[in-house]
Amino acid sequence: MRLCLAVSLIASLCVTAYAQAPAKKYTPPKTPDGQPSIEGFWTNTTVTPLERPKDLGSKEFFTPEEAAAYAKKVLETKEVTGPGTYADVHYDMSQFGLTRAQNKIAGNTRTSIIVGPEGRVPAMLPAAAQRNAARAAANKGHEFDGPENRGLAERCLLWGNEGPPMLPAGYNSNLQIVQGKGYVTVMQEMIHDVRVIPTDGRAHLDPSIRQWFGDSVGHWEGNTLVVDTTNFTDRTAMRGSSENLHVVERFTRTDDDTVLYQFTVSDPSTWEKSWSGELPMSKTAGPIFEYACHEGNYGMANNLSGARAEEKAKASK
Amino acid sequence: MRNRLVLGFVALGMAAVPVLAHHSFAAEYDPGKPVKLKGKVTEMEWINPHSWIHLDVTGADGKVTSWMIEGGSPNALLRQGFTKTALPAGAEIVVEGYQAKDGSARANGRDITYADGRKLFMGSSGDGAPDAKK
């Protein structure tokens, strides 16, 4: 059931209201080789946070009206920044059409992407917390020594939204799915990485081959594409994960304009239990424009240069 | 006091890793060095992760300095139908921002307007923002 309400600046926010798994009444079109089609351009831009705000407790769903009110609040929030503060050093996102208020939102009535009564990432195992803390401690005071001290995103290696699991980015939160014989390709706009997923349920790569994105293998269960990913590196560190990260995703076309995206994350070396989330992806207009991150990465050089200038200024005092 | 629409993640906890964190502007620019530049565009680089506007600024002494202004990803602009000719060479713009820490002629484009005061391309919320794409 979809309810569309006027919400501030965008024409309307349509929310998918569902309290349980959607009824399987919709039959998606098929690709030439018989796969249910999830092809097209999709956006997972959302106002729904990954983790449920603490004050909502175990409330897993808004009513459609509550969802619209919440969205309105998120989209209209303005933050006051003082001149001469670090918070003020950025560009006005709206100049470039990058605010969520200026883009299509794939609405839903969930209070958080993570499902269940807690709606939050479970507690990290002590050893994992220690592992991550040690890593941070080793970098403390060295944050700008060189490129390896910067985050993966700044190095244009891997961005947090890419996953898996694939999560919304603050803007440009779009992806393109193309299905060919025996494969589903998912290309995320940022940072233009493409996941090539075979649908024959083959065995995973040899454990000695680790990849930033892991190794994804898919198979169809009815109209749902189930994608199993292992073989992550220990540097992928998805929210602090280890190389034992294991992600299972499900893609189900629920109507012409929506693909329901669900995921379960488990890592016995990081979290005491697995955690799952879901969010709808809405059809959006293509194309996806190139995002050549490494090629345009002036920022890395500028940041290191700024750090060297600061050190020099401190040294001469 | 400036009101500026920022990503809701600061106040409300965003769904994913904040995109702002991909690259620290605080590391690149000095909040103690505000600049207001008026000049002629020589080139706009429509690239990612950030667009860059090249600006020739004539100082009081008549000397021309070539500045680089850091802006946002141009992809949303392209989706709105803008193309590389949208900010042509010769266009006059005014940039308010902060200068690079290393002292080079580089600044973030916090607020960019045309000489007549119109906001660059999209303007802020409620001021010429386009209809949501279907």
Added chain:
Amino acid sequence: MYAEGLETGFVDFGQAVTIRSRSRMNLASTITSSIATFVLIAASAAGQTAYKAPRVDGHPDLNGIWQANNTANWDLEGHAAAIGPVPSLGAEFAVPPGLSVVEGGKIPYLPEAEAKKKANFARRFRDDPEIRCYLPGIPRATYMPYPFQIVQGRTQIMFTYEFAGGVRSVNMGKAGEAPVDSWMGWSAGRWEGDALVVDVTGLNAKTWFDRAGNFHSNELHVVERYTPRSADTLMYEATMEDPKTFSKPWKISMPLYRRVEKDARLLEYKCPEFTEELIYGPLRKQPKKQIE
């Protein structure tokens, strides 16, 4: 298929097949198969492949993992073997020899551009964008020594390249004009008989065609043709047009080979990490310790 005792040799077109068999028992089958071979070879020699690819959605099926097998990425034009840029790597990284893949042999530069090409060549082991793991553009992505994969959808065909995780989507509908330049260009595709024809515009001027400094401007227009040649090969042709750089259009062609291993797949080759010392090294707080 030849009878026992036949001398090893080759069939000479236009001449009767000489059978030097001592065995008369296989004579009939020998003649039949020899004629069949003659006809097949003759057909190939005439330049017409008898091969018609299986169809998907009414069009030739190009799905698969493909790879060029030549030295085009070193130098599109013919070249002898040469010493490499790193003496300590000796023969491991010397320049291999290769035939030209350019129709007519040489790339027709305008005089000014020819001088720039020579300058590029002199600094090729410093200025080649491949060194920095920059996206290779089209057509270079096709013949880099790594596999690429074609995933053929209904209205979009995805080409994903192992090198640097490059990707481009070929729009099989109305692509319109490229709004900005990009590294991998703006691709509009159509079918012409058994060939996929891709019109690539909007390429920026930052890529090279190869490691030899062959280059182009941002007015480059590439027309590619992918024609199924056999179950496991495609014929790849690309015509380059760039009035700022070349005196006339020129064309390259080469076969592409299917990676037929059972588990063939593209692996991750995210090379920006391997270029950080080169690009950002001078901006480090302390120089990185060199590994012997």
